[in-house]
Amino acid sequence: MAMRRGGLTVVGAAAGVLALGTAGTAWAGNADLEMHGSAVLVGDLVEVGVTPRNHGPDTVTGASVRLTSSAALADTQHLPGGCARTGDREVVCDTGPLAVEVPGERLVVPVRLRDRPEEMTLKVDVVWGGGAVDQDRTNDEQRVLVLATGDPYAF
Structure with missing residues (x-):
């Protein structure tokens, strides 16, 4: 199921899988998607780019x-358009269109945590690729340990 937020469509993992298997869905080609960025943890706020x-x-x-x-995430979130909370510890965001070998638009996602941890682990992964077949799934997931130092930690 797709959700509309801020004029963008956000698609959860299950919806992406369903869309791929729907009769009449056009083949979207091949793509190799990856996500990189950084996260900063200060108090109960982690800002992910x-x-x-x-x-x-x-x-x-x-x-x-x-x-x-x-x-765990705080009950109330103020997420940017194109992002939606999908679980107790998850947020999903739409990337918009992605041309070949051109960096996509940078997403900046401030996420409130329920508590003020001294550290947290963040997993960033591609959950839907616009219907394209990703021939190299080895770069679809990144993990980073983020300490509450206010410093950016890259992934």
């Missing part, structure tokens, strides 16, 4: 990235 990239060979009309925290 993600830059999506498509190594091709085909363009992608849109993809979704999932941010999974080892720390």
Whole structure:
């Protein structure tokens, strides 16, 4: 199921899988998607910056990235358009279109945590690739340990 937020479509992992298997869905080509960025933890706020990239060979009309925290999220979130909370520790965001070998629009996602952890682990992974077949799934997931130092930790 797709959700509309801020004019963008956010697609969860299950919806992406269903869309791929739907009769009449056009083949969207091949793409190699990856996400890189950084995370900063201060108090109960972790600010995540993600830059999506498509190594091709085909363009992608849109993809979704999932941010999974080892720390529980606060009940109230003020997420940017195109992002939605999908679980106790998860947020999914739409990347928008991704051209080949051109960095996508940088996503900046402030996420409130329930507590003030001294550290947390953040997993960033591609959960839907716009219907394209990703021939190299080895770069679809990144993990980073983020300490509550106010310093950026890269992934």
